[in-house]
Amino acid sequence: MAVGSFGRVKAVISKAMAKVKQLTESKLKWKLKRKSMKSVESNMRKEKIHNPYPVNDKNWFEKLLRLSQMNKIKIGLKINLSFVITIVLLSVVLGYALVTLSNNMIEQAKESTLGLMEQTGNNIKIVLEEIDNLAMSITRDITIAPAVEEINNTDDEHMRARWASIIKPYLNAYYSYRVDTLANLTLVSNTGYGILGGEGTFEELRFDYRDSITAREFAQSGVNSLWIDTYISDIGFLRRKGGNTTIALMKSVYTATNLKSVGVLQINIREDAMERMLKDVQIPHSGYFFLVGSKDNMIFNPQDIKDNGLLIEDLSYVNNDGKTRAELLKKTDLLSLQDTEVKELLYKTDIGVELDEKTLKGLRERDSYINLRVLEKVKESINEIQMKNRQATAFGGIIEDNITINGKKMMVTFYTIREIKNTPLEWTLVSITPLENITRDVNSVAGFIILIGFVCIIIGIIFSVLITGDISLGIGKLIKLMNKIKEGDLEVNCDTGRKDEIGSLGVNFMDMAENLKKLIGSIKNASNIAVESSQTVSATCQQNYSSIEEFSAMLDEMKDEINSQSQEIMNNDVIVNELSEQIQVIIDDFKNVSNIVTGAKRLSEDGKDTVNTLKTNADEVKKTIEEFSELIGSLRRESAEISKITSTIKGISSQTNLLALNATIEAARAGEAGKSFSVVASEIKKLADQSRVSANYIESKLKNIGKSIEKTNEAVRSSNEVISGHDHAVAETIDKLDSIVGFMDNIFSAITSITDYVQHIEDARCNIIKSMEKLNDSTKNNIREIQNISAAMDEQVDLIKHLLSLSEDLSTLSTRLEQTINIFKI
Template structure:
């Protein structure tokens, strides 16, 4: 069934192919055009495939190189930032533990008198100035205060320059509220007025608790280091990503720490600057955050933590579009999730303070595909900072040169294609001219003209084909002449065959009638043999049944004999077991006698114990009398006497209980002895019955031996009868087989005669057809000019 379906499917596909060829008129297009188009298509497909594969390979290699170089630059920038921040952190740690500063700051916490406070601050100021001078290239301000917010400021400034209490400044409030001992505050517009002296608009602050040498548990004050934004900007400005790539340093809250392309956006949130309206304005500009300075009273926290200064509708926010060259919210969230997953999966240890990776090239900003990578700085000397350096590189810039080269290669490929098409047209025209000449010669042969001459002078395959064509025409002329002579002979032979076929048909008809009579006689004989065979089979079956019954009786007798022998063995075993029981009962009687004597001994012991109990009772009574005479002094002795009397009564009760149990045991022993005596007479009767049973079994076995001998004689007679039955059945089977073979042979001959009759009849029809075909062949051959 499956094979049939496969054949049907192939036929269906073949028909569909024919229909498609007919529909597209391929069968009406010249071979030259087909060859030209085929060669052109092969060339075009090969060239374009090679171009696409080559460009794709080169493009992937360039993207891989861009990924590697981009990440290496991010890593280099991150490490430079980390080194610079480490130096500042170590400087801050050294300053917060400096003995003179910490001891005087600790005193400020307990001194209230202004003169003493001024004296302590005067001791701190020179040290603060000296320390600040050593880091003036990267540190904008250095402030040390006690827990009340009073202390020293570097560069000879004082807290008088501030318009408000230092404890109300942004950095101080953030640090105290965090309750940490060390804290980085990302880029923010500082509200310290003496920042104007350094012309720095923003700062990154590091706060550390000040501890005295005698106590590292309780903070004595606060140290604030304001880092110059320009110093960090110089580090990131040195990094130039290839292929017009851009990067930005983001903080933990998605805030911009450092933007090398627009430093004025430092301190703003990413989602406030990465989208613009149709005029190019950002959300931060609409809210007024870009106009804030340290003088604004609204600055009570870092800029990125400020809410909406100017309310903006959600409709306006939704109308904003992505800004070119800026990290999108999707990219930022993806990187955050990657960092989280790396930590949770254990691929990055908690001890790793920096790590990064290339995220991929499947991100789009305004329809442009971007290659994204990041480098993560978790902490500086144990203080969390959570900075992320995120980069974006346009993939089209990486592959820009490849695209130009691909256009040039495509133009060259098209030129090669045109040359190939011209060559293919020339070649196919040359091939088709020879084929056209051969086609014209074949048309003349089709009309019966075999006097054609092939005059194609070529040395290629078409020339060889022309030579073969000439040979074929010569052979065809000779073959037609031979066929013409053979057709004349065939006409005469067909007439002779027709006459012979008619004579053979008459003879075969007579022989067929004779075979039909022989077949009827054999059928009667076969029926008679079949009836005799049934009788012999019935007799054979009866003999077989008798033989089977005798086998059953023989098995029963053998089984009875074996059962008699097993019974005798069982009775003998029963006799042996009875003797063992008698011996066991005798031994049991002896044990009963021993038990009687032991019981009498126990009775003596019980009498002795009862006497001791009576004496104890008398002693207890005498003790109670003496205790009563003694009065209050003998009260404790009276209690002991009472307990002894109770013990004597319990002993007497126990003796009575044992005496009763011993009497029951004695009665049971006497009763058991009587049963043993009775069992002796029973065992005697049992021995007599067993011996009598053994004698009966011996008589049965003798009787069974006689029967078995008689069965053996009968069995030999039955074997003789069985052999005679087998011989008769074999003879009948041979006779039946012989008759069947004769019958089959007659049927075969009869069938062969029928086939012979049909064959002769068919031969007669063929001879008639041969006469007709010979006449037609003669007419066809005469059309050729030989």
């Protein structure tokens, strides 16, 4: 049945190919007609004059211009607008450049100022470390410390003076090492007796040294080493040299043989030494720096040393007359007081002056002066750095937060010294620089640029107005000529007398008018040809339409035959698939049986291997029992030898007992002289008794061991008999397992043969399926071909319909074209 269907399909396809050939011939005729029309078009193209300014098709740029509505804006406004935009963009670029330059200058200023702060801080640290080393040398001196201890131990003034005369040359020698930095060295014993190194005498002190400011501070601290910040000393001879204020280092004095302090060393740093050390430090961009302590106190202000030792809170506020809060509180008057009237450190002193509410409201912050807000920021940064690196004893940083003083932004850097040789210091160098000082030059340049830019904008607007007026005048003339051409008058003359692009546009406009004359003449000829072609196309389309309808009927017949053939192939597929599933089930069952047999065979072989291993282990046990039997015999012989030893011990015990009896008899004869010998004899007798008891005990234990050995020997003999029976059972088990393995081999061979037969059936099934698939593919290809042919015919029908419509439109357009062209004067 399938062979007959294939024959019918082949006949239908042959008819379809003949019809396609007929349609192709008609298509060739149509191409010849189109060729005649193209010849007319080529003649028109030859007559066309070359245009040096060709018109471009619409592209992405033109679309962009349309979206931006630029084509609706006048040219003059466009030029002015572009000029303004250019000026604005240049201004933005210049502004950005100036801002970037300002930021770079600020960053450079931060780095340079921080570097200067670090260098200055390191210089201060080096000086303080040298002073600390000097203090350590004095307090541990092998001559000074013992002499101070002797002063503590005597009440004789002559002896104290004698020991002081020994100490003083050493203090003077140490003082000479740093005479430019130190005011003096003061060494005081625990009894209050003092020796000075440098200028002055201790006798000038009119009260107990232990009541002085420094002594009380040191005693209250409870440490062995202490730095005391800038203060006015209550010891008069310390204020004679180097300024009104000073800085002190306090250290306890120890001897090599005593852990208790024998005295106190006070080293005073001259105020003018700090001034010399810091006078050459110049902060970039007219900035200021201050050395402050942990109690918010001013340690040193290079700009005004009268601020030294006072609270920053009292120094950072002034009234309209420029007087600081410290001056209003009369704290600066302490500088002129006598030494006996100064009782505390300056930042702790309160002389009882109070300010009224009006005065407090009249205070304002000093320009470019450190205040508590700056100190708080510095302390926060110090704590953050200390949390990250707890080992750091000196470090610097930059305050990145915005800080303003009297409305002016400030750049703040700092460098802190936490300790000197394990002695806490907590000094911080803080610099303050107004940002306007850094960016002053850039701001002046920016103002000059803005002025020049404004002048340029005015000049640019004037020139843009002149340029746009000139352009608009030339374009206006061209627009008038275009209006004449729009009305149909092609006899125009466009001589603008210009040499710019508008002049070139006028020349090209004249060329366009000439080309337009020739073009309209060619269009008249082409319209006549178009009418004739439309008629020819219409007739050809009618003929092709009838042929295509006949061919479509043949295709419908072919589709019916192929659909019936496809149904038969689908039925065969169902039958073959059912057969395939049954064969697959049989194959799977045989695979399962084969796996079971293989597993049983493997288990039998494993059991045989296990029994063989069991036999080998039994042989090993047998050998072990034989060796154990030999060891039991050896143990029996050793027990007999030990019995001989116990007999010997019993003999020795009897002899020893007799010897003790004889010794006792001889001791009795000797009387008093033989008492000690009698004691020895009794001890020997006790030893003999103990030896006899031990020999009896060992003998009883040996008898028990002998009995245990006999029982063990009997157990070994019984085990040997059991193992012999086990060997016989193992041999029978191995023979039975060999029989099972042979039987399994026969079953496995039979299953393998059956599996081969089933596999041949499976191969035949696969071949049938492949044949059916090929047949099915062939049918599907035929269906696709017919569908393609049908689609092509549908396209041909649509094309013919479209051609009919176009031929009618072409005829109508030709009539309209002729009417339109007649308005032109050529």
